[in-house]
Amino acid sequence: MSSLFDHQAGKGLTEMERPAIEGGGPVRQTKLFYGHQYIDDADIEAVVKVLHSDFLTCGPEITGLEEKLCKLTGAGHAVAASNGTAALHMACQAANIGPGDEVITTPITFAASANCALYCGARPVFADINPKTYNIDPDRVAEKLTEKVKAVVAVDYTGQAAELDRLLSLCHERGIVLIEDAAHAIGTKYKDRMVGSIADITTFSFHPVKTVTGGEGGAVLTNDDKLYTRLKLFQTHGITREGELMQSVPHGGWYYEQLELGMNYRMTDMQAALISSQLDKLERFSRRRKEIVARYNAAFSRIPEICVQEEIPESDTTRHLYILRIRPERLKIDRRQFFDAMAAENICCNVHYIPVYWHPYYEQLGYEKGICPEAEKLYSEMMSLPLYYSMTDDDVENVIKAVRKICAWYRKA
Numbered sequence: 001m002s003s004l005f006d007h008q009a010g011k012g013l014t015e016m017e018r019p020a021i022e023g024g025g026p027v028r029q030t031k032l033f034y035g036h037q038y039i040d041d042a043d044i045e046a047v048v049k050v051l052h053s054d055f056l057t058c059g060p061e062i063t064g065l066e067e068k069l070c071k072l073t074g075a076g077h078a079v080a081a082s083n084g085t086a087a088l089h090m091a092c093q094a095a096n097i098g099p100g101d102e103v104i105t106t107p108i109t110f111a112a113s114a115n116c117a118l119y120c121g122a123r124p125v126f127a128d129i130n131p132k133t134y135n136i137d138p139d140r141v142a143e144k145l146t147e148k149v150k151a152v153v154a155v156d157y158t159g160q161a162a163e164l165d166r167l168l169s170l171c172h173e174r175g176i177v178l179i180e181d182a183a184h185a186i187g188t189k190y191k192d193r194m195v196g197s198i199a200d201i202t203t204f205s206f207h208p209v210k211t212v213t214g215g216e217g218g219a220v221l222t223n224d225d226k227l228y229t230r231l232k233l234f235q236t237h238g239i240t241r242e243g244e245l246m247q248s249v250p251h252g253g254w255y256y257e258q259l260e261l262g263m264n265y266r267m268t269d270m271q272a273a274l275i276s277s278q279l280d281k282l283e284r285f286s287r288r289r290k291e292i293v294a295r296y297n298a299a300f301s302r303i304p305e306i307c308v309q310e311e312i313p314e315s316d317t318t319r320h321l322y323i324l325r326i327r328p329e330r331l332k333i334d335r336r337q338f339f340d341a342m343a344a345e346n347i348c349c350n351v352h353y354i355p356v357y358w359h360p361y362y363e364q365l366g367y368e369k370g371i372c373p374e375a376e377k378l379y380s381e382m383m384s385l386p387l388y389y390s391m392t393d394d395d396v397e398n399v400i401k402a403v404r405k406i407c408a409w410y411r412k413a
Contacts, residue, residue: 026345027405028398034350035209038285038389046277050269061269065276066219069204072279073196075221077228079235080272084183084205086235086265087218088116091201092151093262094220094230095177097122101150105181106136107355107375109155113181114356122150126357128372132310134158134323137374138166145170151177156185156195158323158352159211161315164190164198177201186212187286187318196221206271209388211285211318212278214271238262285389286318292387292396293319299400305330305407321352322387324403325378332410339383341410345402349383 050061062080069078081087097103099121105113107126114124127140135157152171154162162180171178180199182188188195196202201224206217220231233240238260243250246257278285300308309323326338333341335351342349355375357367369376385399 027402028346031346031348032386032391032395032398033348034384034386036388036390037208037213038281040281042280043274043277046273047270050273053269055269057266057268059269061272061276062267065267065272065279068276068279069196069219069221072282073194073202073221075197075202076223077221077225077231078196079220079228079231080267081203081218081220081235082265082267083216084203084207084218085112085115086263087203087205087220088112088153088179088181089119089263090220090231090234090265091179091203092116092120092122092153093234094201094222094227095151095179097150100148102146102148103151103153104141104144104149105153105356106155106157107357107372108134108157108353108378109181109356110183110353111356111359113153113155114362116153117151123148124356125149126355126367126372126375128374129157129378131374131378133160133312134309134378135160135162136167138163138170140372141167142170145174145176149174149176151179153179153181154199155181155183156188158309158317158321159184159188159319160309160311160317161185161188161190161195163312163314165314168199171200179203183207183210183218184320185318186210187282189316191314192316197223200224201227206275206278209320211289211320211389212275212282214267214275214278217267217271217275233260234262235265236262237264282318288389288391289319289387290317292391293317293322295396296322296385296400300324300403303404303407305411306403319387322385323352323382324349324385325382328381330412331407332412333406335381335383338406338410341406342383342402345398345405347386347399347402349385351379351382352384353379355379 066078097120101122102125103117103122104125104127108129117124125144127144130137136154154167168178178199180202182195182202183205185195186204202221204219206214222228239256239258241256297308307325
């Protein structure tokens with residue numbers, strides 16, 4: 001993991017600036033990365049148990065995980081998936097999105113939130129963000145609504161729930177499906193309801209930097225029986241063994257039918273066992289992340305050269321990412337230089353995200369810069385600070401000390 005960041009350290013600073021800001025050396029001697037999984041003995045034992053069992057895939061751990069997700073969130077149905085991107089593709093397919101349709105989403109997200117529309121032959125439409133919360137702005141969504149729009153993919157960016165009531169109202173007035181990309185938001189509540197049970201379809205990711213991990217893995221949740229049936233079909237090649245769905249009389253106990261063209265988006269039982277074990281620690285994971293966020297907010301809200309992400313009162317957030325936003329009018333350096341200065345202090349940050357339509361592939365599709373000015377401004381000013389369960393109090397203080405040090409050195413008079 002360090003190879004992603006070692007070459008960045010100190011670049012963007014001149015030879016004269018670097019020793020001065022170090023002030024006798026960096027705030028810590030070892031690198032602190034922006035994210036890291038936490039695996040304990042219970043997690044390992046859960047996976048080993050599966051390896052000794054009769055099922056490595058399509059087994060009881062899958063059903064167990066799906067039931068646990070339903071119990072946790074209050075959703076009627078859950079379908080495990082191979083990863084979060086697969087979950088989004090499944091969601092769009094279940095929503096009958098196809099060629100000629102449009103899907104509205106945010107540009108401040110991983111590309112999968114928009115790519116899922118392309119997989120179905122539809123066109124992503126980007127709506128700008130709220131400059132305070134960094135989530136998709138329902139007012140901007142309303143401006144993009146046309147007869148071609150089939151769905152809205154609202155991302156719970158950093159773990160904070162999107163403005164779900166407003167988005168649901170906008171969608172349901174027009175018969176549009178609201179897909180909640182909750183890849184960041186396992187454990188988050190919206191108006192005391194767990195994310196996963198609110199939108200028409202909700203997707204989760206269990207990538208290692210997420211709050212809960214399976215190495216890889218995802219899930220799709222819904223309360224709609226018809227959507228659930230479509231999700232199950234598409235996840236497994238479009239094939240069913242359910243007699244009530246078959247078009248012919250079964251030939252025997254081995255019989256199955258392919259009813260549509262689906263994908264192999266199944267999860268393994270090893271992944272499911274790991275995720276289930278991790279979910280048992282979700283409350284603890286969430287509590288620690290909230291403690292770190294509160295400490296960051298208390299420290300950074302008193303530094304005028306930076307600002308912190310605002311949170312809507314409806315969201316009780318389990319934060320996946322912590323975003324530091326610099327104020328260029330108060331600093332002598334830009335975000336790139338700030339990022340490199342943090343690396344020189346052995347605090348390895350990241351940036352989430354490059355606006356999706358800035359990527360060369362989207363440029364080739366005809367998207368141009370400038371269509372979401374708030375998102376583009378945010379991108380130029382933000383970086384993700386370290387945030388994960390196993391960070392120590394000293395780690396947190398190192399991050400705060402590094403930010404204070406850089407802000408003090410590069411403060412404009």
